Structure formats: C-alpha cells, structure tokens
Amino acid sequence: MTSPLLTLSGVGKVFANGVEALSGIDLTVNRGEFLALLGASGCGKSTLLRLIAGLAEPTSGTVRWADAQHERSGRLGFVFQDPTLMPWASVADNVYLPLRLAGMSREDAKPRIEEALAAVDLGEFAGAMPRELSGGMRMRVSIARAVVTRPEILLLDEPFAALDEPTRFKLNEDLLHLWRRHKLTVIFVTHSVFESVFLAERVIVMKRRPGRIATEIAVPLPAERAAGLRMSAEFGALCRTVSERLALATEAAAA
Amino acid sequence: MNEKAPLGRLPRLLAPLVFGLLFLAVWEALVRVYAVPVYILPGPLLIARTLWTDGASLLGALWVTLRIAFAALAAAIVLGLGLAILMSRSRWIEASLLPYAVILQVTPIVAIAPLIIIWADDIFLSLLICAWLVAFFPIVSNTTLGLHSADRGLDDLFRLYKATPGQTLRYLQLPTSLPYFLAGLRISGGLALIGAVVAEFVAGTGGSETGLAFRILEAGYRLQIPRMFAALVLLALAGIVIYVALDRLSHLVLRRWHESALPKDR
Numbered sequence: 001m002t003s004p005l006l007t008l009s010g011v012g013k014v015f016a017n018g019v020e021a022l023s024g025i026d027l028t029v030n031r032g033e034f035l036a037l038l039g040a041s042g043c044g045k046s047t048l049l050r051l052i053a054g055l056a057e058p059t060s061g062t063v064r065w066a067d068a069q070h071e072r073s074g075r076l077g078f079v080f081q082d083p084t085l086m087p088w089a090s091v092a093d094n095v096y097l098p099l100r101l102a103g104m105s106r107e108d109a110k111p112r113i114e115e116a117l118a119a120v121d122l123g124e125f126a127g128a129m130p131r132e133l134s135g136g137m138r139m140r141v142s143i144a145r146a147v148v149t150r151p152e153i154l155l156l157d158e159p160f161a162a163l164d165e166p167t168r169f170k171l172n173e174d175l176l177h178l179w180r181r182h183k184l185t186v187i188f189v190t191h192s193v194f195e196s197v198f199l200a201e202r203v204i205v206m207k208r209r210p211g212r213i214a215t216e217i218a219v220p221l222p223a224e225r226a227a228g229l230r231m232s233a234e235f236g237a238l239c240r241t242v243s244e245r246l247a248l249a250t251e252a253a254a255a
Numbered sequence: 256m257n258e259k260a261p262l263g264r265l266p267r268l269l270a271p272l273v274f275g276l277l278f279l280a281v282w283e284a285l286v287r288v289y290a291v292p293v294y295i296l297p298g299p300l301l302i303a304r305t306l307w308t309d310g311a312s313l314l315g316a317l318w319v320t321l322r323i324a325f326a327a328l329a330a331a332i333v334l335g336l337g338l339a340i341l342m343s344r345s346r347w348i349e350a351s352l353l354p355y356a357v358i359l360q361v362t363p364i365v366a367i368a369p370l371i372i373i374w375a376d377d378i379f380l381s382l383l384i385c386a387w388l389v390a391f392f393p394i395v396s397n398t399t400l401g402l403h404s405a406d407r408g409l410d411d412l413f414r415l416y417k418a419t420p421g422q423t424l425r426y427l428q429l430p431t432s433l434p435y436f437l438a439g440l441r442i443s444g445g446l447a448l449i450g451a452v453v454a455e456f457v458a459g460t461g462g463s464e465t466g467l468a469f470r471i472l473e474a475g476y477r478l479q480i481p482r483m484f485a486a487l488v489l490l491a492l493a494g495i496v497i498y499v500a501l502d503r504l505s506h507l508v509l510r511r512w513h514e515s516a517l518p519k520d521r
Contacts, residue, residue, distance in 0.1 A: 055411050078415055084408030087512045088430045097426070101416040129512055 002030040003066065005153065005185050006052065010061035012210075013047055020210035021047045025061065027204065027213065029153075034179055034186045036200035038193065038242070040250050044211020045189045046081075049155050052187065053078050077146030079156040083138035085130040085145075091117070092126040095145045102149070109148075116148040117141075119178060136167035140174075147178065153185040154178075160195070169227060172198055176225055193243045197221075198230060203242055207249035214249035217242055297481040305481040306488060313470060313482075317489050320466035323379065323451040324497075327386030331443050334387075335394030336436070342395075343402035343428060344420070353399075360392035364450060368457035382454040382466075389450030390443040397439030401432025434513050437505040444497045452490065 011025040022044045029035055037045045050056045051063055053076060085094045092113050099109040117123050120140035130138055139159055146154060156175075160168040176199060179186050190196050196203045200219055207214040219238060221229065229235050262270070279299040285291070286298040293301065306313070338356070342349035368385045375381035405427050413423050455468030467486050474483040509516035 050411075053415055055414060076415070078412070080408045080411070082408055084406060084412060086409060086427070086430065088433070097412070098416045100426070101413070101418045101422055131512060131517070 002033070004028045005031045005066050007064045007066075008052075008061065009064070011048075011051060011058045011063060012060040013044070013051060013056065014059045022051075022058075023210040023212055025211075025213060029185060029187060031066075031152075032183055032185055034176075034199060034201045035188065036196035036203045037187065037189045037206060038191065038196045038203050038246060039206030039211070039214075040191060040208060040246075043206040043208035045191075045206055046157050047211065048206075049078075049157050049187065049189050053155055075149075075152045077149060077151035077154045079139075079142050079146045079154070079159045081158050081161065083130070083135075083142040085138060085141055087130050089130075090126065091122065091128050091130065091133070091141050094130065094141055095148050097145060098149045112148055112150075116144040119147065119181075120144045120174065134167075136163055136171065139163065139171060143171075143175070143178070147182065147184075150182070151184070153187070156186065156188045158189050158191065161191070168195070169230075173225075173227060175199065180223060193239050193246060194230070197235065197238045197242055198225060205242070205245050205249050215245050217245060294478045294480050297484060301481050302484040302488065306485040309482055309485060313467065313486055313489055316465055316467045316470045316486070317493060319464055320448070320451050320455065320468065320490075321493060323382045323386055323454070323466065324447040326383050327390050327450060328444060328447040330383070330387045331390040331394050331447065332440065335391050335439070335443075336398060339395050339398035339402060339432075340424065342399055343424075349399070356392060356395050359388055364389050364453050365457055368454050372454075372458050378458060379464075382451060382458060385454030385457075386447050386450030389453070390447035393439040393442040393446065394436065395439075397435040397442075398432050401435030402428045404435065405431045434505075434509055434515060437501075437508065441498060441501045441505060444501045445494055448490070448494050448497060 006029040008025050008027040011022060011027075012020070013022040014020050025048060037048060039045050047056065051058050054063075055078075086097070089097075095113045095116050096106065096109050099112060100106075104112075113126070114123065117126055120143050122137065122140050122144060125133065125137065125141075130141065133141065142159070146156075160171050163171065172195060175186075175188075178184065186199075188196070188199055190199075197219055201223075203217045203219060205214045205217065206212065217238075221234065221238070283298045283300055286296060297305075338352065342352055364385055367388075368381075371384050372378070372381045375384060402424075409427055410423075413427055418426070451466065452468040455466045456472065459469065459472060467490055471483050471486045471490075474480070474486065506516045
C-alpha cells in the first residue's frame, strides 16, 4: 500500500557558526501520509523542513526522493511561519507567483489561481491587497500559493502558531480537507501536541541539542476528522501519550 | 492641554500661511520704521514688485536652471538605478564601486566644479555633470539598500521555485526597493536644483542663456538687492514645487500597499 516518497538517512546539519542543529536523522516519508514533526523550540524541526525543501544542504547524510528526477521544484509546496506575501501584489498575483516563475502565462494560470483560492474560501478576495486581510486570511493565501502548482508534497512550518485558537482550528480542518481531496503528502512542523494529534497520522517527536528524533507515535484516528474529535476521550488519551513522550524527550535533552 | 492631537486639514494649511504673513508684515514694518536702505534689506512689498516687473526675464533664467536640474535628475535616475542594480548582482561589484560613489558624494561640488567646467567643452554639459554628481548618490545608496532588503521568507520562496536572477530582480527586489528609491528621489530632486545653482555660481557664465544663479550674482554685483531677493524667491518656489511633486508621485505609486502612504486610522 504505502510507498516511500522521501528517505532521509543519517542527515546532520552543522551551521557555519559551529552549532549542530541536527544529527543522525533517519526518516522515511510515505506517499500520501500526513506527518507531524513535533518538538520544543530549537530542536531543529524547521531546519529539517528546510533540508527537505532544498533551501539548505545537509552537512552529512542524504535526502533521497523516490523519483530522483522529480526533486523539489514545482512538486513541492512550502508554507512558512509567516504568510510571507508580497505586500505590493494583489491576492491573485501572490498566488500566481509560483506559476509565473515557472513561465506560465496569466491566462493559462487563471483557472488554477481561481481553483486554489476557492479551495481556501478566498474566491471573492482575488483583487484584495494583503494588508486588507486578517492574519488568518493571509495564511490562507499563503496556503493557496503553496497548492497552486498542484504539488505532491506540502511542507508547513508552524503556519498557524501566530493565529487565535478559533482561526487555527478552522484552518486545521481546512488543511485536512485539502490533504484528503488532493491526496497530498504533508509534513507539518508544530510545537502543539493537540495540533499534531488532530492533524497527523504519524507524529515524530524531536529532541534538541542536537536535534534528533526521539520517538514516533502512530495516531490511529480515522482520516475523516471533524471539530468534535477534539472533545473525544480517544483524542484526549492520545494527546496525553504524545505529551508525556514530548516531556520525556525534552527532559532527556535538558539533562 | 492636548498638544499632540493631530491637526485638521484646514489648520494645517492655514497655520504656516498665517505665520508667513505675520513674518512678512513684521519685516515690512521694521524696514519702514528703521528706514533700512534698499541695498541692505528691501521690504517684502518691494521684492514682490520687483518679481512682477522683472518676472519675465527671471522666469526665463529659472527655466535655464530648471532644464539643467531636470536633465541632471533624469541622468541620476537612469545611472543611479543602473549602478544600484549592477551592485546588487554581486557583492564583489558593490565592494569595488561603492567607495567611489561615496568619494564622489563627499567631495564638495564647488571644489571640483571648476575642473569639470575646464574639461567639458559645452557649458550646459559641464553644469549638468555638476548637478548630476550631487543628485546621484541618494538614489544609488537608497536603491542599493532597497534591493538588499527583500523579505527573507520571500527570498526563500523564490529560491524554492527556482527563480532566475532576472525574475528575482523583477518580481522581488525591484518592488521591494521602490519605496527606498522614491525616498532617494525626493532628496535628489532638491539636490539637483541646488547642484545646478552651485555649478552656475562657479561657472559664472554670462551671455544669453544664463540661469538664475548668474542673475543672483549679477544682481549682487550691481547692488540690485530686490532683484536678488526676487530670484531667491523663485528658486525657493521651484524647490518646493519639485519636492511636493515628487512627494505626490511617491504617494500615488505606494498608496495601495506601503505603510508610508496608508491612512493612519486603520
């Protein structure tokens, strides 16, 4: 059933200032799975995501894609911690950017842009400027921009950390919907136990100094997840388990 | 009580107007009461009358000066943008060229103007070069700063989508640097005028096509002090018009997105 899309073996990263951010990361990401990278700040989760995206190179080990030629560009969407929109461009132009960089004309891109904006409920805001939108809406634009290239894999770096809770919950549900509908592979970086359990099929707990994988926990919840799930006993129990593992990993690193 | 409350539109226009009129009235009164000779300090009314009678000839001279200033500003925009873009392409080029741009900027124009006037055959060209030297730097330094100020996240995004250097320049760096460039342009507009006047002073050219600076010199030699003041008034007005025009331009270009041009009550 599951086939690996991406394999990391012995990946390590030492920054130019000598800080060892990651060490000995072995991880296989399967096609179509929703994976959460969970850990305290400074455990290298974002660095790991940047290595996968090709925004940084590992100092040791390898990042290998199953389909060697498909590497990154175009097949990969990235959502940053901040919406990182171009303030001078309209919502539609921001979403158009990846296609424009790939050389697609505006006419050809138009249906794709409309589709991406509709997928995040922003169809009516194509002409708006980023400053006219709320924080949650800006993040939606950022997600629309990431999916407009119809990527195979979507990487998200704590995208909802700065949003208020109702907005975050709503975006979590929307993201799950996108994932199921487009059969995406998702790697989601977060420091929230609840968010990781609600979203992911598999939670990778990381510890710091240097960043390593402490443990991984499967989340045996149904793929269809609705808001009510957060109130269930099963969800609570899973959160407790993940929380304990995270605390253990953090203590172990601090000791 | 509430001294920091923002002023309305009308008071903001009226306040400087009332102050200016008051100042002129006091000036006129003092000149009359103390019977100050015209060749020391003419009153505002006499200056206004001179502006009226000599206006046509002074406006012609102003046009000569403005032509130099505008040509210098245009050259500063083209070469300043060009150099800034060139320097943003490579840190090596920037490191090699920027010190010389700084040297040009810190060398007093009055000191090198005579040399330029000797080297350049054409007087218009030599004045143009002088004014350009003064106007050039703010555009280069501001635009260079702007080109380097692209958001880190957007920079990553462009790398992620394998943008070419040309695409990154066009869609990321140039829009980012626009507010910086416009701020430099507002400074350069005024400086181009000052540069043109200073160069004319140094050149001290006579003849038919003379600028306002030469008229000021000439009036000074002949002790036509009211005419000198009238020329100064014209020069100041031209400077204000240039500044306001560039300020409006900047506002128009940035009004949809940049903090500097957005209404404050949002």
